[in-house]
Amino acid sequence: MSETARGLIFNKVQGSFVDGWGIRTTIFLKGCPLTCKWCCNPEGQSFAPVLKVTCDKCDGCGRCESLCPQKALTVRDGIVVVDRRACDVCGQCADFCWTGALEPFGRYYTVDEMFQFLQRDAAFYTSSGGGVTIGGGEATWHPGFVLPLMEKLHAAGIHVAIDTCGYVDTPEGLQVLKNADLLLFDIKGMDPARHLENTGVSNELIWRNLRMLGDMGKDIIIRMPIIPGYTDDDGEIRQAAEELSKIRSIRRVDILPVHQFGRVKYDQIGMEYTVDPTLTIPEERQQAIKALFEDYGFKTQIGG
């Protein structure tokens, strides 16, 4: 593994309390094999950079139109419009647009550059029992970058969590999961056909990997998005609790009620949001699901 391998990062969050134990820095790698309909990080799905357009910030000055080498930008009715078939995400317009209406999602970092950034907060990790969380997108699909980064972090005594959808079958990708100190493992239902419809892939490989990691005794936090009409079937949730209760190394279950925080990003990157934007889950239903997992002996929280 080369330390010069590059990772395409679309977000970095310092001082996070929700991505594992203690105070953490979380980085998000672009590129995921799943396309969950409710995804709150749609900018992380594609494996390439993407141009983010925030129309509210555009003042219609029109200066970007002539600058774009691909002629992909036009100002219509005082607002910039991007032709995404023509744009090659060179980023020149983002450097030029003074209002911040144009920005690329995704910047390449070498392993060493990212390590230097992550270790800046080492004192916080040490004092809080925290560390670094690598998510996405999907970290296991970037092993050439993630494995050497984990090696450097471990050599520096830094705890590493991997936030994963669990959908990986390459030896290198599986090694990312095996090398993690903590796994934040997403579960999105029991029925393979419904899972395929909701996420673009079946869940059989995901459950196989989860059971394998449980057999290894890896520390695991289960994350379960509850999306009405997609993942909230009562029978499936009970079946999931039953199956998860057979995995002894699960430390906690996080119930993640539907939210709409990522919705605006669909517009910004030219994707369609197909989930009903008014969906919510009543508090009593959230508490009932929490109580169900607690009945199976899990430490359970809402949110995470």
Ligand code: SF4
């Ligand atoms: S995107 Fe920026 S440079 Fe282009 S018209 Fe809007 S404000 Fe001007």
Ligand code: SF4
């Ligand atoms: S990223 Fe490059 S190709 Fe795309 S709109 Fe901006 S200047 Fe044009």
